[in-house]
Amino acid sequence: MRDLLLLGIETTCDETAAAVVRRRADGSGTILSNIVRSQTSDHAPYGGVVPEIASRAHVEVIDTIIEQALRSSAVKLVELDGIAAAAGPGLIGGVIVGLTTAKAIALAARKPLIAVNHLEAHALTARLTDAVPFPFLLLLVSGGHTQLVAVTGVGEYVKLGGTIDDAIGEAFDKTAKMLGLPYPGGPAVEAAARTGDALRFALPRPLYGRPTPDFSLSGLKTAVRLEALKIAPLADQDVADLCASFQAAVVDLLADRVRCALRLMREHGLAPHALVLAGGVGANQAVRRTLHKVAADGGTRLAVPPPELCTDNGAMIAWAGAERLALGLTDDLATSPRARWPLEEVAGVDWAD
Incomplete structure (x- = not known):
């Protein structure tokens, strides 16, 4: 070679x-x-x-x-x-x-x-970027894709789960648009969430705890819209609290679905060398912090390419x-x-x- x-x-x-x-x-x-x-x-x-x-x-x-x-x-x-x-x-x-x-x-x-x-x-x-050996678990989260994939070699991919409606990045963008924040929505929602109260709004965690690592974001997005309509017109703090509550729900869902996928890989005799986070949502620091812990708790490490x-x-x-x-x-x-x-x-x- x-x-x-x-x-x-x-x-x-x-x-x-x-x-x-x-x-x-x-x-x-x-x-x-x-x-x-x-x-x-x-x-x-x-x-x-x-x-x-x-x-x-x-x-x-x-x-x-x-x-x-x-x-x-x-x-x-x-x-x-x-x-x-x-x-x-x-x-x-x-x-x-x-x-x-x-x-x-x-x-x-x-x-x-x-x-x-x-x-x-x-x-x-x-x-x-990280010389990750096979096999590993890929979490791909972007504006167009939300998937959990077992990667066992070049050209060897097993989709473990994915979204049944919206991609997570798309949900960030649409939430931002609903709340009057600029495009692209991911960074805007993350920035607003820093000064928000993530406990103010009890938003749903669709498919949380299900035995297959699939995602659903449309119900969460609808819940944000309904909460916003209840308290309209929105003050800046309302927007920040909605963003923080939305982001917390997404992070909880990601953590739960990744734990499920790691479990599924091991049940099929595959010990992942890493959890690989890819896609634009991977730049979100709240997502990264949580997945570092999820990976460590699952006996592996989080590998994230630079932004x-x-x-x-x-x-x-x-x-x-x-x-x-x-x-x-x-x-x-x-x-x-x-x-x-x-x-x-x-x-x-x-x-x-």
Whole structure:
């Protein structure tokens, strides 16, 4: 095995990103460049991501972002071992932009194409940043995804649980919008919660204590709206107390569902080397503090990539591409972009058997 240099391209939502990563023969890695152009200001007036605006913005800047990533890494196109791009899941317009660009580069430079599942990239990032060995438990919490996944190898994923309605990040965003807080909602709710009373409102913890580690956020979100309507118009302290109560409910749910998933892994003979937290919600400090304790109580540790690698970025795509290429896994130029691509479909097994 030799060192591998990969270019990674990410365009699944509202970040246009490209990066160059080196995977060494011993399995360790280094990020040589990681360029991200966020579209937050483009979507803020709408309170959420507008797919048409997102895909148009990707088209406008992707060539420049890739050029910057190569220049910053001091790596020439001819030196790369492969071109990796997120092929889904995500907003299909954006996915098409990134994957088509990667295909063109791979074809012109005569390099292998690696079509990366965006969720797999999140799952494997902790192996780049924390050298986490298999198996481990992944908690992926973002605006679009809430999943608990047993990761036993590259391309070996077992979904243990997920949300049956809203993603946790989406619930943060919608709660913020209801309470008149700015977009993105996660940081705004967390900031308001710091001065709030988490005990003022008795909000529900849907599915708490259930034997399968699934989530439900729609009822919690509705409860916040009903409490807000009862006391409208809202003073600043009311908003802070609602945010604190909402965040406390989310943290309690996460802790309970993670304990359930850790238990389930051990029941199937898997001792997780770590609980890996990925996705934008992983930046929430209340979530991190609680999960540190949950992991320790469960006989493992919490591994969290740095904040810039928890949100969407090119380095995670390049690293996942390098992990796959190291195993000889490449993709045909006819590979299609996918709006939906469950992680377990990368190579799933069924524990119900």
